Amino acid sequence: MLRPFPEAFPREAGRAHWNCRRNLDYKIGSQSAPSFIIRSSVKRIKVRVKPQSYDVLIGAGLLRHAGREVRRVLPSKGSRVFVVTSSNVRKRWGGVLEQSLQRARLPYVVLEMNDGEPAKHLATVEQLAEQMVQAGADRKSLVVALGGGVVGDSAGFLAAIFLRGVPVVQIPTTLLAQVDASIGGKTGVNLKGGKNLVGAFHQPRTVLVDPDVLSTLDDREFRAGLFESLKCGVIRDKALFEFMVRKSPQILQRNKAALQKIITDSIRVKAQVVSADEKESDLRRILNFGHTVGHALEAATGYSHFLHGEAVALGMIAAADIASSAGICPQEVADQIKAAIQAYGPLPKVTCASDAVLSRLSADKKTVAGAVHFVLPQKIGKVKITSDIPAEIIKRAVEQIKNYA
């Protein structure tokens, strides 16, 4: 659905002072809310990639200031903004973004795509590109992705290929997209033959993370995102892992301070890894902890039984079992990981046959030279990548995840 460029924008109800340094007070004025001052800390994390590094900004209420941040990264003065979102997300948060774009005097068009994994395919990208052409998009246009990972991946890919590349700003609205999908520049869509098989690396100009938008996210989606945060703790940040163990009740109740902390710390882990290794070769592979078996589970169940984060949680349980059985970590470490995952459950029961999961494992696109590579914990905060695992140990770990629910 296309929205015309607004001819003239209503004047701001109040002057917004939005500074981009760390931990500033800022004054919010919007058409829907009276002006008032909020003390809030906005964190800034730099992702150092070529050719252009970018900032991830994290702060409660940040969506209301998105217009100013988008303006800051506009390719040129006359640039137009194309917001890609879904009707579900638009209904909840589109108004806040639109008001903010209006206050920043930015001409924009809203393009809607369907939600859900089946919408993440080439035809969607083609339709969006056609709509952009009809609305007069050019090389100076900028795409804003407002939504979960499905919107982010599709809109990111659209930006990567439209006129051979226009800039994109990611505004992730699910926890999973905030701590994972929106950062790192991986964009793409699915083919009938598999997930994410067509895509491109296209780093965003900036990523705007507002934890407040998670207030409307349903519980299951929220918990699915928490598993990716736990993953960040296990692979590189012991303090984050321990915080998530200690504060699970507060986190599950979406306590604002706790949530802001785990989002920031998870993003820091992803940003560090991506900065060190932009094009998934070595270090970046540690982000796949839990994903080897996780992807196999998703594929074996037709991508409809588990949410991505849930499959990753089960994959982390399998990886912990494999690591302890293979003598890579003590049993105690595996038990800590499994207990932390259970605290953020329940997880859907594994109903598919173990053989189906095992055969998908060897078909994973991250298989290198025929060997299945596992990211395995050595201790909390440190993992190693290995393909040298006896088949019997893998089989037993996959069979055991059937016991978790």
Ligand SMILES: NC(=O)c1ccc[n+]([C@@H]2O[C@H](COP(=O)([O-])OP(=O)(O)OC[C@H]3O[C@@H](n4cnc5c(N)ncnc54)[C@H](O)[C@@H]3O)[C@@H](O)[C@H]2O)c1
């Ligand atoms: N590019 C990457 O590096 C990367 C990393 C991880 C995952 N992914 C991809 O991300 C996708 C999954 O993303 P996801 O978990 O965000 O799921 P999603 O995008 O399918 O969103 C899940 C649901 O939440 C709804 N939603 C979104 N924001 C909401 C909000 N604030 N309030 C209420 N409802 C809201 C959506 O409408 C949707 O129904 C997968 O396609 C996966 O492949 C990409």
Ligand SMILES: [Zn+2]
């Ligand atoms: Zn993931």
